[in-house]
Amino acid sequence: MENPSREEMGQMLKKSKRIAVVGLSNNPERTSYMVSKAMQESGYEIIPVNPAVSEVLGVKAVKALKDIEGHIDIVNVFRRSEFLPEIAKEFAEIDADIFWAQLGVENEEAYNFLKEKGYTVIMNRCIKVEHALTK
Numbered sequence: 001m002e003n004p005s006r007e008e009m010g011q012m013l014k015k016s017k018r019i020a021v022v023g024l025s026n027n028p029e030r031t032s033y034m035v036s037k038a039m040q041e042s043g044y045e046i047i048p049v050n051p052a053v054s055e056v057l058g059v060k061a062v063k064a065l066k067d068i069e070g071h072i073d074i075v076n077v078f079r080r081s082e083f084l085p086e087i088a089k090e091f092a093e094i095d096a097d098i099f100w101a102q103l104g105v106e107n108e109e110a111y112n113f114l115k116e117k118g119y120t121v122i123m124n125r126c127i128k129v130e131h132a133l134t135k
Helices: 005-016 031-041 081-094 108-118 126-134
Strands: 018-022 047-048 074-077 100-101 119-122
Touching: 005 081, 005 126, 018 031, 031 047, 031 081, 031 126, 047 119, 074 081, 081 108
Parallel strands: 018 047, 018 074, 074 100, 100 119
Antiparallel strands: none
16 A cells, blocks of 8 residues: 655645545544644534534534535545445545545555545545645
8 A cells, every 4th residue: 555645645635625534523532533623723624424423623413425515625534444445435436536544544455446446545644744744
């Protein structure tokens, strides 16, 4: 599995506006919350994707990616690696631009599935760190 270069990730982040966050927790102590809050404060529209919560960061949560209206630039995933193939299939159905799995999250099956379909895939990288290093 090979990620785009840091420079390429920076370019992607500069042109992106909407980030759907799969597994976004409403617990301020969780990494998904802290990272998403930082991205929201940096000007990104954050869309929580979590069937277990009704709202996060002042935004109504959706149960699944397919429930989001309009185009999604980045799908940022905060779920365990074994869930990535299922999320990758849902991602392919909504035709978002970038599949981004957070630090510590990677799955070769999901990576190969998405790359074969021509998608940009980033795994095992923190979107907040990449944003901070490339802005």
